[in-house]
Amino acid sequence: MDNLLSLAIPLIFVISGVVLLRVPARSLLKWDRRTGYWIYKRHLRLSGNEEEAIRKAGNFYKFFAVSLIVISVAFMVIDLVAKS
Numbered sequence: 001m002d003n004l005l006s007l008a009i010p011l012i013f014v015i016s017g018v019v020l021l022r023v024p025a026r027s028l029l030k031w032d033r034r035t036g037y038w039i040y041k042r043h044l045r046l047s048g049n050e051e052e053a054i055r056k057a058g059n060f061y062k063f064f065a066v067s068l069i070v071i072s073v074a075f076m077v078i079d080l081v082a083k084s
Helices: 001-021 025-029 036-048 048-084
Strands: none
Touching: 001 048, 025 036, 025 048, 036 048
16 A cells, blocks of 8 residues: 555646646636746736737746656655665
């Protein structure tokens, strides 16, 4: 049971990262009022181009999602190696 739980939690984070990669940035901006939204507002103010601002926020979301996936997979691999 402990082995299953130690793999299930990082797997949930991997799934969350994949979902973040698949959801369009415009949809994420509807509920995000922290980092991604701040990036969007900052680039919108600087460039005046809404599409570019959405793309910049989308780049942040993609970076966050890939980081989440990589760290979670690393935890899973470390856990599997440590238990073998």
